[in-house]
Amino acid sequence: MIPIAVLYATREGHTRRVAEYIAATLRVRDWPAGVVDVRSVKEPFVLGRYAAVVLAASVHRGQHEREMIAFVRRHLEELDRMPAAFLSVSLSERGVEDPAASPEARAKAELDVRAVLEAFFDKTGWRPKHVKPVAGALLYTRYGMLKRLVMKHIVRAEGGPTDTSRDYEFTDWEALDRFVDELVAELSAPEARSAQAS
Numbered sequence: 365m366i367p368i369a370v371l372y373a374t375r376e377g378h379t380r381r382v383a384e385y386i387a388a389t390l391r392v393r394d395w396p397a398g399v400v401d402v403r404s405v406k407e408p409f410v411l412g413r414y415a416a417v418v419l420a421a422s423v424h425r426g427q428h429e430r431e432m433i434a435f436v437r438r439h440l441e442e443l444d445r446m447p448a449a450f451l452s453v454s455l456s457e458r459g460v461e462d463p464a465a466s467p468e469a470r471a472k473a474e475l476d477v478r479a480v481l482e483a484f485f486d487k488t489g490w491r492p493k494h495v496k497p498v499a500g501a502l503l504y505t506r507y508g509m510l511k512r513l514v515m516k517h518i519v520r521a522e523g524g525p526t527d528t529s530r531d532y533e534f535t536d537w538e539a540l541d542r543f544v545d546e547l548v549a550e551l552s553a554p555e556a557r558s559a560q561a562s
């Protein structure tokens with residue numbers, strides 16, 4: 365079976381975990397999958413070797429990782445021709461999914477998620493068919509002092525957790541299972557199978 369590529373860009377490592385989880389879940393469903401850090405990609409990197417590609421990037425200061433933006437720009441033509449999905453890992457999505465948040469706070473978080481995605485689409489020229497915002501993590505114990513303070517300040521303003529002696533993970537792993545199920549169903553459809561064979 366032709367493998368699926370899961371490429372990621374991360375700053376603090378959580379998006380690598382998301383990418384590894386997606387690949388492991390694909391393998392459990394009998395699809396071979398490889399995980400690649402876009403920073404380590406050696407060009408020419410041929411996406412056409414893969415049945416599909418999942419790209420995952422985290423958000424920092426209102427932008428997706430610049431190495432993912434550069435990768436998508438370089439591979440735009442291939443991405444437009446093949447089954448491809450984009451996962452956007454952020455804390456804003458945590459605000460969207462937070463059951464304790466007010467409807468106003470959730471609506472604002474949703475606007476933030478959308479705005480950052482739209483900026484990514486504009487910068488890259490890529491409009492993937494499948495886009496999945498993913499709630500990321502707050503890794504207080506791994507940040508340097510300044511970053512920890514800044515994040516605590518931002519998170520407090522948004523009503524999030526501020527105990528900096530521990531980390532918080534907000535990712536809905538079961539939602540990622542469902543995302544993988546949808547991808548596998550699409551790739552297993554007869555039309556997709558004949559496209560892979562040709």
Ligand SMILES: Cc1cc2nc3c(=O)[nH]c(=O)nc-3n(C[C@H](O)[C@H](O)[C@H](O)COP(=O)(O)O)c2cc1C
Pocket residue numbers: 373374375376377378379380422423424425426427453454455456457499500501502503511515
């Ligand atoms: C310095 C810093 C800036 C961040 N800026 C944003 C932001 O603008 N919007 C957002 O939704 N999340 C923001 N986040 C949250 C990250 O997207 C979240 O922690 C994510 O899980 C990081 O993924 P990574 O570990 O793969 O880099 C920020 C986090 C840090 C540490």
